Amino acid sequence: MSKVTLVDHPLVQHKLTLMRRKDASTNSFRRLLNELAMLMTYEVTRDVAMQEVDIETPLEPMKAKVIDGKKLVFVSILRAGTGILDGMLSVVPGARVGHIGLYRDPKTLTAVEYYFKVPSHMEDRDVVVVDPMLATGNSAIAAIERVKETRPKSIKFVCLLTCPEGIKALQAAHPDVPIFTAAIDRELNDHGYILPGLGDAGDRIFGTK
Ligand code: URA
8 A cells, every 4th residue: 555644844734724724815825835835845855866976066076966867757737736836846946847637527526637748758757746635536546547658667646635535545546656745634525625625726726716
């Protein structure tokens, strides 16, 4: 079964609480998500491979560590994943970016793909799939299935918030994909929303409600 990492750093938890409040403005919701994404990225990239290179400091030559291999790929599940992307890119500015467009059929809550674009040479790359909410798990499962077709070296999944139902579904479909989250909430309601949650992440990021 895949590992679930709960990022419980006080800064992460504090910012998440501010985001959950229904009176948080679009502006502050977006800014907090950006900051949270940066903090989550530290945890997600903790085990990336390193290599030693020869450099010269002003005083002497030395062997110093840099991140090894081809660039990481962040794959954003549209549209809410975009809200996490900026924060992650400010910490890993050289990362490549992929997009997958999925919408949730409001009746069946299943994921329907309408867009897919990722960098070349995926077989040499480590991928982080991002979406703020892991709710039913349908979008994440479909996105990861699609990414797996490109045969990347590894895949991780990052969200802000999830619930037991979402974790169970994703672990069952992709037991090889570790999950990183800032919180595991109580439950999913009949409309596929996480409780207590933070509402519709896309609407809150883009101010569309
Ligand atoms: N997507 C959201 O934006 N919010 C939820 O609670 C569940 C899915």
